[in-house]
Amino acid sequence: MAGRQGGVKDEEEKPDGFDPKSTDAYILRDPQAFAMNVAKALENLGKAASEWIAPRERGEVPHNSASPMSDLFQTLSDVAEYWMAEPKRSVEAQTHLLSSYFDIWQKSMAQYSSEAEKTAEQPDTGRKDKRFADADWQENPFFDFLQKVYFATAGWADRMVTEADGLDEKTRQKARFYMRQVTEAISPANFAFTNPQVFRETVATSGANLVKGMAQLAEDMAAGNGNIKLRQTDYSSFVIGQNIAVTPGKVIARSDLCEIIQYAPSTEKVLKRPLLIIPPWINRFYILDLNARKSFVKWCVDQGHSVFMISWINPDTRHADTSWENYTREGIDFALDAIEQATGEANVNAIGYCIGGTLLASTLALHAQEKNRRIRSATLLAAQTDFTHAGELKVFIDAQQLDALDRHMKAVGYLDGAVMASVFNMLRASDLIWPYVVDNYLRGAQPPPFDLLYWNSDSTRVAAANHSFYLRNCYLENNLSEGRMKVAGKVLNLKDIQIPVYDLAAREDHIAPAKSVFTGASCFGGPVEFVLSASGHIAGVVNPPDMEKYQYWTGASPEGDFEEWQKAATDHKGSWWPHWQKWIKGIDKRKVAARIPGDGALTPLCDAPGTYVLE
Structure with missing residues (x-):
C-alpha cells in the first residue's frame, strides 16, 4: 500500500510538458x-x-x-x-x-x-x-x-x-x-x-x-540494370504458371505480336458466343488471373464463358516500327480468326482493359467501315476513348516532351518498362514510392508477398511507333473521340459503333479518370451501359463477388454532366461482375456444349500461360 502511495506521489510531482525520458530511445548506446x-x-x-x-x-x-x-x-x-x-x-x-x-x-x-x-x-x-x-x-x-x-x-x-x-x-x-x-x-x-x-x-x-x-x-x-527496380513485394514468393496465372488452358495460336490462350471449361454448357479479352500491353495480362480467388478469367469460365485471352509479346528493337494498325490486325483480328478456327463461331463478345479497351474501340470503328461484324458486344474496363479529362498523365505529354520521347525511342526502338513504371508510380508517389524507400532502404525491411504488386513490378517495354501514335492521337490531339484518327487508311468515327457497349469506370482511378471514361462513353453510336465502380484502376476492376468489397453505381445513359449523373445514380453493394454477367446474357444467352482447347481446328502449342508472358 505504501509503495502504491509512493507511486502516486511520484506521478503527482512529475512536471507538466515534455518528459526528457522520452528521448531515451534516441540516445546511441554503442x-x-x-x-x-x-x-x-x-x-x-x-x-x-x-x-x-x-x-x-x-x-x-x-x-x-x-x-x-x-x-x-x-x-x-x-x-x-x-x-x-x-x-x-x-x-x-x-x-x-x-x-x-x-x-x-x-x-x-x-x-x-x-x-x-x-x-x-x-x-x-x-x-x-x-x-x-x-x-x-x-x-x-x-x-x-x-x-x-x-x-x-x-x-x-x-x-x-x-x-x-x-x-x-x-x-x-x-x-x-x-x-x-x-x-x-x-x-x-x-x-x-x-x-x-x-x-x-x-x-x-x-x-x-x-x-x-x-x-x-x-x-x-x-x-534494374542501372535504374532502381523498387521492390514492392517479395518477388521470390511468386512464379508465373505455378502460383500466379494458373487458370488451366492452352496457347492455341501465336503471331509475332501475341499468343492466344484458350482456357479450359469448368461447366458442361457454355455461352454460344466466345469471350475475347484484350489486356493492355503495358504490364502483363495476368492482372485478370492473379490467383484462383481473384481471377476474373476463372470467374468467367465458371459462369459458362469460353474465354480467350491475348497475351502480348514484350517488344524489343525488332518491334520498333510495329504500329497501332499492327496491334489491330496481328492482335485483335488474329485472335478473332483463331477463335473461329477453334470454335467454329464467327461472333464473339469482347472485353478491353485500359489501353486494350482504347484499341478495341478503334478496332470496332474500323470494323464498322469494313462491314466486319464479328464482335457483337464490347466491354470497356477503365478504358478511355476521349482524353479531354485524362488526368495527371497529361502532365508528361505535350509537343515538346513527345518530340524528346520520340528521339529517345527512335534510338533504341522502344520505351523501357522501367520508365513507364516510374511514371505510373509518380502519380501516387506517397503510396507507391516513398513508403518503400523508407522501409526497404532505411529500415532494411523486406516487403511482404503481394501478388498485385508483383504484377505491378512486372512491367513491359512499349514499341516506339505504336506508343508514339497512341500518345499523339489520344492524349495530345484527342483524335479518336473527335473523328480524326487514321488507321489502315481510314478515318475512324466512334459513332459508327452500333453494337451494345458496357463501359466501366472506377471512381478513384488515377490512370483512366472516371470523368474521362464517362465523357468517352457518349461517343458511341449504339446503346451504352455506363457503370461506375468504387476504388481505383485495379481494385475497381478486379473485385471478386465473394470478397464482398466496394460497390458500384448504375444510372441513365452517359450524357451531360458527370457529377449530375453520379447524384442520380443507383448504389449497389459489392462487385459489378454479376451485373455485367446479367448484361451479357441479356444480349445472347444461348448455350452449346463446352469447348475443350485442342478439339477444334487448331492444335495447342503449349500450356497456359504461354511463353510470351515469361519474356
Missing part, C-alpha cells in the same frame, strides 16, 4: 558499433552507385532526353519567375513563410511548457497522414516541430503555384503536380534521422538497418 555499421552502409551505397554507373559506361543505358526532370525544372522556373519578377511580391511571399515558421516555434514552446496548452494547441494534421502516424510525430517536440514546418512549407509551396498569375491552365496543372512530387520527396518522413521510427531502429540496431538497406539498394539497382 558508438563504436554504430561507426562500423555506418562505414558498411557507405560501402554498400558505393556498390549501388557502381551499379548505376557501370551500365552507362558500357552504353547499355542510353541518355534519356525524355526524362521528366527537365520539364520539372522548366515548369517550376515559370512559377518562380512570376514571384521573382517584382521584389515586393517576392519579399511578401518569403515573409509569409518565415512568419508561419515563427508562429510554429512560438506555439511549440508554449505547447511543451504546459500540458493544458499542449492539449489545446495540438493539431491533428499529421495524424490524418499515414506518413506521420507514429506517436512521436506529435509527442516528441523535435519531430512535432519538423512535421509542422513541413506541412507549412508544403502548403506555402502549393499556394505559390495556385496564386501565380499569368500561367495557362496546362502549365499550372503541371506545376501543381511537380510541386507535389518535390514536397513529397522532401518530407522528413523520408530521412533516417528525421523519421522517429527509423531513428529509433537505427539506434536500437546500431545502424545495422542501414547496412541491410543499402545492400538492398545495391541489389535493386543491379536488378
Whole structure:
C-alpha cells in the first residue's frame, strides 16, 4: 500500500510538458558499433552507385532526353519567375513563410511548457497522414516541430503555384503536380534521422538497418540494370504458371505480336458466343488471373464463358516500327480468326482493359467501315476513348516532351518498362514510392508477398511507333473521340459503333479518370451501359463477388454532366461482375456444349500461360 502511495506521489510531482525520458530511445548506446555499421552502409551505397554507373559506361543505358526532370525544372522556373519578377511580391511571399515558421516555434514552446496548452494547441494534421502516424510525430517536440514546418512549407509551396498569375491552365496543372512530387520527396518522413521510427531502429540496431538497406539498394539497382527496380513485394514468393496465372488452358495460336490462350471449361454448357479479352500491353495480362480467388478469367469460365485471352509479346528493337494498325490486325483480328478456327463461331463478345479497351474501340470503328461484324458486344474496363479529362498523365505529354520521347525511342526502338513504371508510380508517389524507400532502404525491411504488386513490378517495354501514335492521337490531339484518327487508311468515327457497349469506370482511378471514361462513353453510336465502380484502376476492376468489397453505381445513359449523373445514380453493394454477367446474357444467352482447347481446328502449342508472358 505504501509503495502504491509512493507511486502516486511520484506521478503527482512529475512536471507538466515534455518528459526528457522520452528521448531515451534516441540516445546511441554503442558508438563504436554504430561507426562500423555506418562505414558498411557507405560501402554498400558505393556498390549501388557502381551499379548505376557501370551500365552507362558500357552504353547499355542510353541518355534519356525524355526524362521528366527537365520539364520539372522548366515548369517550376515559370512559377518562380512570376514571384521573382517584382521584389515586393517576392519579399511578401518569403515573409509569409518565415512568419508561419515563427508562429510554429512560438506555439511549440508554449505547447511543451504546459500540458493544458499542449492539449489545446495540438493539431491533428499529421495524424490524418499515414506518413506521420507514429506517436512521436506529435509527442516528441523535435519531430512535432519538423512535421509542422513541413506541412507549412508544403502548403506555402502549393499556394505559390495556385496564386501565380499569368500561367495557362496546362502549365499550372503541371506545376501543381511537380510541386507535389518535390514536397513529397522532401518530407522528413523520408530521412533516417528525421523519421522517429527509423531513428529509433537505427539506434536500437546500431545502424545495422542501414547496412541491410543499402545492400538492398545495391541489389535493386543491379536488378534494374542501372535504374532502381523498387521492390514492392517479395518477388521470390511468386512464379508465373505455378502460383500466379494458373487458370488451366492452352496457347492455341501465336503471331509475332501475341499468343492466344484458350482456357479450359469448368461447366458442361457454355455461352454460344466466345469471350475475347484484350489486356493492355503495358504490364502483363495476368492482372485478370492473379490467383484462383481473384481471377476474373476463372470467374468467367465458371459462369459458362469460353474465354480467350491475348497475351502480348514484350517488344524489343525488332518491334520498333510495329504500329497501332499492327496491334489491330496481328492482335485483335488474329485472335478473332483463331477463335473461329477453334470454335467454329464467327461472333464473339469482347472485353478491353485500359489501353486494350482504347484499341478495341478503334478496332470496332474500323470494323464498322469494313462491314466486319464479328464482335457483337464490347466491354470497356477503365478504358478511355476521349482524353479531354485524362488526368495527371497529361502532365508528361505535350509537343515538346513527345518530340524528346520520340528521339529517345527512335534510338533504341522502344520505351523501357522501367520508365513507364516510374511514371505510373509518380502519380501516387506517397503510396507507391516513398513508403518503400523508407522501409526497404532505411529500415532494411523486406516487403511482404503481394501478388498485385508483383504484377505491378512486372512491367513491359512499349514499341516506339505504336506508343508514339497512341500518345499523339489520344492524349495530345484527342483524335479518336473527335473523328480524326487514321488507321489502315481510314478515318475512324466512334459513332459508327452500333453494337451494345458496357463501359466501366472506377471512381478513384488515377490512370483512366472516371470523368474521362464517362465523357468517352457518349461517343458511341449504339446503346451504352455506363457503370461506375468504387476504388481505383485495379481494385475497381478486379473485385471478386465473394470478397464482398466496394460497390458500384448504375444510372441513365452517359450524357451531360458527370457529377449530375453520379447524384442520380443507383448504389449497389459489392462487385459489378454479376451485373455485367446479367448484361451479357441479356444480349445472347444461348448455350452449346463446352469447348475443350485442342478439339477444334487448331492444335495447342503449349500450356497456359504461354511463353510470351515469361519474356
